[in-house]
Amino acid sequence: MATPPSNEATMTSTYIRHGDHVDTIESVDVVFRAQRKLSFTYGAVFFAVTLAVPAMTVAIEGWWETTIWGGFTANYLFISLLYYIFLWTMAWTFSKKADRLDEDLAKMADKITADAAAAVTGSEG
Amino acid sequence: MGDLNTIAIVLVVILVSMTIALSVFSRRFTRTTADFYLAGRKVGSFSNASAISGDYLSAASFLGVAAAVYASGLDGVWYAAGFAGGFMVVVFFIASPLRRFGEYTVPDFAYGRFGTNRMRLVSVVGVLATCLFYMAPQMYGAGTTWKVLVGSGLFGMDAYNTGVVVVGLIIMLYVAVGGMKGTTLNQIVQFWWLAFAMILTLLFVTFGGVQNTAKGDLMRFNYAEYLQTESDGYLMAPGTLTVAELEDPAVYSQVEIAMTEATKNNAGAATLEEEMAKIDAAMAAGAPDDTVNVVVFQKNKLHQLKNDLLGTEDALKFNQPGARYDAFGQFSMVLALVLGTAGLPHILNRYYTNPSGSAARRSTFWVLVFIGVFYILSPMVGLAGRSMVRAAVDSGHAPATADYVGGLLVKSDALMPTIAQIAGGEILMGIVAAGAFAAMFSTLAGLLIASASSVGHDVYEKYINPNATEKQKVFVGKSAVVFFAMLAILIGYLIPATGLNTAYPALIAMMVTWAFAVGAGAFVPMLMTGIWWKGTTERGAIAGMLVGGGGSVIIIFMNMFKALTIIPADATGIVGFLAGLSFPTLFTFPAAVLAIIIVSKLDGQLPKNVDEIWMRIHGNAHERWEKEHGLDKVSGLFDKGTK
Numbered sequence: 001m002a003t004p005p006s007n008e009a010t011m012t013s014t015y016i017r018h019g020d021h022v023d024t025i026e027s028v029d030v031v032f033r034a035q036r037k038l039s040f041t042y043g044a045v046f047f048a049v050t051l052a053v054p055a056m057t058v059a060i061e062g063w064w065e066t067t068i069w070g071g072f073t074a075n076y077l078f079i080s081l082l083y084y085i086f087l088w089t090m091a092w093t094f095s096k097k098a099d100r101l102d103e104d105l106a107k108m109a110d111k112i113t114a115d116a117a118a119a120v121t122g123s124e125g
Numbered sequence: 126m127g128d129l130n131t132i133a134i135v136l137v138v139i140l141v142s143m144t145i146a147l148s149v150f151s152r153r154f155t156r157t158t159a160d161f162y163l164a165g166r167k168v169g170s171f172s173n174a175s176a177i178s179g180d181y182l183s184a185a186s187f188l189g190v191a192a193a194v195y196a197s198g199l200d201g202v203w204y205a206a207g208f209a210g211g212f213m214v215v216v217f218f219i220a221s222p223l224r225r226f227g228e229y230t231v232p233d234f235a236y237g238r239f240g241t242n243r244m245r246l247v248s249v250v251g252v253l254a255t256c257l258f259y260m261a262p263q264m265y266g267a268g269t270t271w272k273v274l275v276g277s278g279l280f281g282m283d284a285y286n287t288g289v290v291v292v293g294l295i296i297m298l299y300v301a302v303g304g305m306k307g308t309t310l311n312q313i314v315q316f317w318w319l320a321f322a323m324i325l326t327l328l329f330v331t332f333g334g335v336q337n338t339a340k341g342d343l344m345r346f347n348y349a350e351y352l353q354t355e356s357d358g359y360l361m362a363p364g365t366l367t368v369a370e371l372e373d374p375a376v377y378s379q380v381e382i383a384m385t386e387a388t389k390n391n392a393g394a395a396t397l398e399e400e401m402a403k404i405d406a407a408m409a410a411g412a413p414d415d416t417v418n419v420v421v422f423q424k425n426k427l428h429q430l431k432n433d434l435l436g437t438e439d440a441l442k443f444n445q446p447g448a449r450y451d452a453f454g455q456f457s458m459v460l461a462l463v464l465g466t467a468g469l470p471h472i473l474n475r476y477y478t479n480p481s482g483s484a485a486r487r488s489t490f491w492v493l494v495f496i497g498v499f500y501i502l503s504p505m506v507g508l509a510g511r512s513m514v515r516a517a518v519d520s521g522h523a524p525a526t527a528d529y530v531g532g533l534l535v536k537s538d539a540l541m542p543t544i545a546q547i548a549g550g551e552i553l554m555g556i557v558a559a560g561a562f563a564a565m566f567s568t569l570a571g572l573l574i575a576s577a578s579s580v581g582h583d584v585y586e587k588y589i590n591p592n593a594t595e596k597q598k599v600f601v602g603k604s605a606v607v608f609f610a611m612l613a614i615l616i617g618y619l620i621p622a623t624g625l626n627t628a629y630p631a632l633i634a635m636m637v638t639w640a641f642a643v644g645a646g647a648f649v650p651m652l653m654t655g656i657w658w659k660g661t662t663e664r665g666a667i668a669g670m671l672v673g674g675g676g677s678v679i680i681i682f683m684n685m686f687k688a689l690t691i692i693p694a695d696a697t698g699i700v701g702f703l704a705g706l707s708f709p710t711l712f713t714f715p716a717a718v719l720a721i722i723i724v725s726k727l728d729g730q731l732p733k734n735v736d737e738i739w740m741r742i743h744g745n746a747h748e749r750w751e752k753e754h755g756l757d758k759v760s761g762l763f764d765k766g767t768k
């Protein structure tokens with residue numbers, strides 16, 4: 001398999017290559033679908049929780065009127081403190097999972113490169 | 126008003142000197158446009174997170190959130206939560222793909238993704254509209270903070286306009302000299318300064334306390350206890366009535382009832398008799414149209430109907446929702462804040478300075494930690510201010526730099542410097558005042574870089590002089606910074622000149638939310654669909670930007686015109702409805718997404734190289750290559766220029 005100069009990118013409609021590193025549209029699509037599922041699942045949970053707060057504020061009296069600790073209502077406690085813990089947890093776990101997907105793409109791409117190289121070596125032999 | 130605060134001014138001068146010194150220092154390391162606009166794309170996650178936090182935490186966050194909580198209780202806390210929540214949209218959907226695409230600006234992305242000059246130019250207009258909307262509250266904050274801090278003007282200007290001009294010129298100087306590297310360094314320093322100021326203020330009110338000499342006790346802040354105390358009575362707010370309105374006996378009687386509630390626990394100076402005497406004196410001396418400061422009960426806008434039906438008292442308590450927003454407003458405001466962050470060009474530009482997509486996600490996580498802690502603390506200071514400012518007024522030692530009525534600050538935006546002076550004297554007041562300027566500097570600098578890069582990079586380099594040398598490009602970038610700084614100064618001047626400052630009770634927070642709404646309408650639908658739906662076409666994206674961004678701008682101006690009574694308060698029909706929308710996002714965002722989908726489906730003309738574009742956005746061959754060659758490493762901000 002011919003290797004272009006290592007600091008140049010080669011791009012066609014089906015693969016993109018930087019040095020020895022190749023992404024094909026097929027491999028990118030597989031990871032894209034997984035990434036989309038991850039992003040939109042996390043996004044859905046985030047919006048559901050975020051919009052549930054005003055929804056409960058409109059509809060559930062105990063949520064905004066009943067105090068549970070000092071002057072804290074459940075509504076006040078969630079918005080002023082607990083919401084941030086929710087955000088941090090979501091952002092951290094999402095980043096870790098997204099990093100793993102990146103690694104998957106890298107492994108997939110390395111395999112494609114290795115297979116192509118093996119095929120070239122085989123045909124030359 | 127108007128006492129010179131020497132220590133505060135010295136601390137602000139130290140901050141400004143440090144800012145300029147850092148910019149001059151950074152100049153040696155800014156050689157190319159990549160350095161000037163993107164700090165060489167090698168800013169590490171922690172540094173970038175600090176800089177993004179500095180960029181993001183503006184006057185609205187530093188002065189406005191605590192002020193909003195002070196004035197409106199729980200509805201004010203939503204500002205903090207909404208501002209923080211906005212970064213979730215960035216981390217889930219935008220940060221990593223945007224960085225991988227690897228351009229300079231959001232219009233670059235739009236051009237690269239959709240392939241037409243028309244798309245780039247529409248995006249440039251969107252960037253400028255969002256940035257100008259965001260500059261407005263920063264400049265207004267600059268003028269009002271100068272007024273509180275210094276109290277007098279220079280060269281024949283009043284204090285407000287002097288603040289606007291001084292801040293505008295300082296920012297212009299340090300951004301033009303230091304570029305993105307200088308701005309990044311400054312934003313890091315400025316973020317930690319304002320975080321330090323917020324933490325220190327809370328430490329002072331919690332452990333140092335405030336002496337209530339009228340009652341002879343030492344007040345120390347305790348979150349749950351203070352929330353209980355403030356929620357025992359009704360939530361009072363300052364307001365203004367004209368002398369003519371006060372001459373109506375029914376209105377006067379309501380004011381007296383409200384003032385009785387506001388002063389019922391007072392033992393010292395601010396007694397009911399004294400407060401009513403002040404109102405009587407103002408009525409006697411004023412013309413019918415003159416306004417008089419009063420206190421009013423905050424109405425429950427959220428559960429008003431239920432209260433009306435049941436015939437119950439519709440006044441509100443501090444820990445209850447509804448001081449600012451009805452049901453529609455609650456959803457609309459949350460959506461504007463949560464979606465708007467992902468549409469702020471000066472924040473998105475910072476993602477291009479990360480060395481990789483993964484680093485962009487890590488940066489966002491750290492941003493969430495930094496600003497999350499800040500936004501947890503800020504409402505605490507707002508709550509502490511309720512009791513402690515009242516006690517200071519009651520004891521007769523409240524700072525003379527602010528106005529009070531019924532123990533409340535007339536302008537809640539003055540809470541941070543006021544509570545700092547009450548709890549920590551001139552030194553803490555100085556640290557907080559410098560923090561306020563740091564917040565304005567860091568955000569304005571980001572906005573200037575974003576605006577300048579839109580004109581310098583997206584227009585000049587692409588269309589006017591594509592063969593420009595690096596020197597010419599950097600010169601144009603710096604000239605654009607000067608132009609937009611002048612424009613920011615003009616905007617700052619126009620706010621009081623048009624009467625906007627008196628048309629809205631909490632103008633800084635309101636104007637920031639407008640900028641979020643424009644960004645949320647103009648960019649977020651385009652970015653989300655452009656990144657996650659291959660079928661998005663250029664015409665669809667433009668339709669979405671026009672509907673979302675253009676629609677938001679039109680509705681916001683209609684709302685301003687209504688507040689300025691250019692549109693009558695009792696206007697009906699579609700004009701009355703649209704002019705009544707404070708936050709248009711609930712309509713403009715879904716309308717923009719719908720416009721993109723419908724027009725893209727009808728159009729169906731995808732870019733010929735859509736697969737290549739897809740691999741640029743979602744593939745990571747380039748990052749792996751960089752990693753192999755050790756180019757993914759974060760370099761120091763002081764390396765000698767990007768090759």
